[in-house]
Amino acid sequence: MVHVLKKSFFVSILFSSLFIHFLLGVPTVSAQYTSDGQVFPLAGPINIISPTNLTYESNNLTLNVTSIFLLGPKYATFSYSLDGASNVTIPLTGTQEPREATRTYENGTIVTVNSTLMVPFTLNGITSLLGLSEGPHQIVVYARYTANNVIGYDESTVNFTIGSSSESTHIPEFPSWTILPLFLIASFIVIVCKRIVRIH
Numbered sequence: 001m002v003h004v005l006k007k008s009f010f011v012s013i014l015f016s017s018l019f020i021h022f023l024l025g026v027p028t029v030s031a032q033y034t035s036d037g038q039v040f041p042l043a044g045p046i047n048i049i050s051p052t053n054l055t056y057e058s059n060n061l062t063l064n065v066t067s068i069f070l071l072g073p074k075y076a077t078f079s080y081s082l083d084g085a086s087n088v089t090i091p092l093t094g095t096q097e098p099r100e101a102t103r104t105y106e107n108g109t110i111v112t113v114n115s116t117l118m119v120p121f122t123l124n125g126i127t128s129l130l131g132l133s134e135g136p137h138q139i140v141v142y143a144r145y146t147a148n149n150v151i152g153y154d155e156s157t158v159n160f161t162i163g164s165s166s167e168s169t170h171i172p173e174f175p176s177w178t179i180l181p182l183f184l185i186a187s188f189i190v191i192v193c194k195r196i197v198r199i200h
Contacts, residue, residue, distance in 0.1 A: 047065065073094035100112060
């Protein structure tokens, strides 16, 4: 009996989110997956805001990721793996923006109502990446979403490079030992040119 209730709860949430998505345009349906390969429609894809596929001069960066999830940060976990190392949990916050609805009564009265009912949360995870070594790096961000007894997963990968600021801005010095030979060569050319002019 309990199993049937849990299943019906998940199905009702699933249909509710699909209904809201198609009728109200709420972006809650995406191709995230469950452990048995099914679509998990209650969450949106992970978006890695930073770092991106660039070369950075600083070896201290901020990892900033976002996603959308119907049930909020309490039922979600974000983590990351840097260069294949063990997963590290990313602290999560979640916000909801109320949806505005207008209701018109028979007497002509118009009432505007703000509601967060069935509005998805925007999840945001921010953490620091400190002491990164020079060279290429790969970071994989994992998401785990829990909806009753159904678990959804997602992951996203970005590659970036830490470069040396001294290498990128270094301008080689003009060797001082070349000044005297260049001066002698220039003087020789001037003398030869003057003699050629006198001969003509």
